[in-house]
Amino acid sequence: MTDTTDIKFSDESMALINNLIKRYPEGKHKSALLPVLHIAQAEFDGWLSVPVMDKVADILNIQPIEVYEVASFYSMYNLKPVGKCLIEVCRTSSCWLRGANDIVAHIEKRLGIKDGETTADGKFTLKTVECLGSCGTAPMLQIGEQFYENLTLEKVDELINNPQLVAKHSTYLDHTTFRKN
Amino acid sequence: MGRKVLLEHINEAGIQGYDVYRSKGGYASVEKALKTMAPDAIVEEVKKSGLRGRGGAGFPTGMKWSFLAKPEGVPRYLVCNADESEPGTFKDRYLMEHIPHLLIEGMITSSFALGANTSYIYIRGEYFYLVRILEKAIAEAYANGWLGKNILGTDYSLDLYVHPGAGAYICGEETALIESLEGKRGNPRIKPPFPAIAGLYGCPTVVNNVETIAAVVPVVNMGGDEYAKIGLGRSAGTKLISASGHIKKPGVYEIEMGITVEEFIYSDEYCGGILNDKKLKAVVAGGSSVPVLPADLILKTANGEPRLMTYESLADGGFATGTMLGSGGFIVMDESTSIVQNLHTFARFYHHESCGQCSPCREGTGWMEKILHKILDGHGTLEDIDLLWDIQRKIEGNTICPLGDAAAWPVASAIRHFRSEFEDFVKNPTAHREVKYYFHCNNLDTAASYSSL
């Protein structure tokens, strides 16, 4: 187990985690692992380092390997650092039929990076993904919680030029997502 | 206009919120169920309604419910499958976004019928903005006494929670979903035991799709017999169809089962015809997993009868000339579409999504993608087409879960119906790769040419 003394969740996140654990029956706290990893990713720069995962194992009282196994299975967890703005472009059938490859190519050209890479200034990461359930509004991309749909190259340019998107790490959820049970 | 029972009030301003939903008769099914019906009577109504699972397999819901084991002193669970990741499918998202209380209401009525006191909605992680919406709706339901202890003064109590996934199509498979809900990798379980006997935390569990659970609301409200009159024969009720691809009006449509495929594609009430009035080439009628059919076979069965939007008619002819209703993900391809390239996106998808537990799917999906990639790169041979056929054949039926089949069927059907196109591609790859595809982003006047692979 790595040294996790530097890993501290905010009070709000810890409160949320404790709240989430209560959603599952006594002794089934491992169930909270997926949402807790999302919270961890939101709190620590959009990715999961080994110490962060070890901290999660500690909080949920499970073996670190159980966390690694899960974190490496699901595509939304990043096991390497990512840019502030993580652009996820769908390229499956319906999006492909409507020009997703053009969108990917355009972003690659604009940012000077390839699929899976991060810009040198650490602002953008481009990741192609599989169907995100926006096939009727294809082509589309997702940044954090937000879906951007019916894309055109112009819309993509607007997005890339929007300084707000790189102001902080794009994350999927925070403590406001869940109600208090 | 076909009958609507799920999306009847969808255009009502404010239907997303509790007050408007309630004023339109929302939560009536909970009142009726808890105050006037025994749990088993509800299961009986669902049986009579002929409602079939809307998640893809079309298994009769009432029958599934009646399999649920009820050992003394062991909790039972209802888990809603909101993982919706089958390419071409976005109906559950639409329903949860625009009328979330319908799902909450269905969850309460169904949980009561099954005797579950804790229920979960497992939603795909990418739908995080919907987690917010659902959490809000659930909070409203608690605040108004529809959830929590002693609902409506009865001795029935229910807690309902949303559980987000984290990006894995396989978690739509019900036992993988259960594993994931337990905080593990989404590896499908080896059956038996089935979830009805040992599911979540080893307890009896029912997993149902969002749309199935929502449909329990009209079933209970109008009674099973009335519901069974909607639709056609064994395809009772309405179905949400997610329409995408080269059509004028992509979107989610609630159809009464039994309309013709032709009406669905061409009428203004639904898809509005093919984009730019091009010719129809092929359709994937029920989400990426079901066999693709060429235009003539999707519009008419092999016997020349009009093909209908029902479980039976779409399956008419078996896999030789038919397909499946599946999840209702209706992907339309116009004459300019390369079937080979489209298939490559599917093959890549299944390769990406295989959980890796069993060898035919783990190794076979990657192999098929590589071969298709090789063909697209212009290095394919005629033998590669036969090899693809042989690989899919050796995956199908030999895996732990149906993802293996789902990966095999698109390949099999594309080769079965479009073999000559594969052969052409292999013989003359440059010509095929240089075809320009035009896309027209919904109602925006920007068309971009597309040629890159």
Place this chain on the structure above:
Amino acid sequence: MQLENDMAKVTIDGIQIEVPDGTTILNAARMIGPDVAPPTMCYYSKLKTSGGYCRTCLVEVTKGSEKDPRPMPKLVASCRTTVMDGMEVSNNTSAKVKDARAGVVEFLLLNHPLDCPVCDQAGECHLQDLGYEHGNYKTRTDFERRTFDKIDIGDKVQLHMTRCILCYRCVKTAEQITDGRVHGVINRGDHAEISTYVAQAIDNDFSGNVIDVCPVGALTDKTFRFKSRVWFTKPVDAHRSCDTCSGKVVLWYQGEEVLRVTGRKDEWGEVEEFICNTCRFDKKKTSDWTIEGPRKINRHSVIAANHYTNLVKPKEFKLNEIKQITE
């Protein structure tokens, strides 16, 4: 006396046997004998919930049961399917099974390095046997194979992931017979790998057993001192009194020297009893042990045949022959 309804009659490749309810098709077939038992790569009778992954043990159920005689629509994994009274099963007699099994072998070998000449496991590798008995000879792929670097997990065990077939046995071993599992399966699909994720030793009393359960040469004994092919070594049964385990082992000699110590494997290639790390790694002198005598190797494997090329394919049953046997 067994009550009648506690037993089920099942027919496998035309041979009938009566087994207790709840027995799997595989175990029923094993009771009949090695010629009808389907090959296994992931099932391990000593590990709970093992099996189901590799799909080499697929069989055809031509009759479901006396009550419901319909055949099963798909081939089933015999290691995870229990028998029903009156069930009829085809294994070697089914063309479908042969075809599917050849497919499974091809899938398992697709990314396998085929480096048998330099692999420690050569000679006692189940994949080697399987490929020989059930595979096709020509490979149909020219894509690059997946490769990984060899890594040491502690000073006793080496992991060569490239050879792994993801049978999950070592994971279940760690989970069920050691305390505190530190290795597992990470990543997904064909990127999945056995790993500790962060460099870590698998180190506790029973961790060495992962070597014995591994059907291929992915987990090997780093203390196996002199590189030697197994068929040049002489297996001898021996025991010692041990506080942690049964102390019943096999010593593998070359000349006077104990090259390695393993558990005793039965005719299915499974250890009879798990042994502790002290017996396995630290007791390599003849004086540490009471020698019982030469180990009998029953399996039709390379060790028994002594030369891989001498291996004969197992005889296939023709239906008419089987009838005679049973009559």
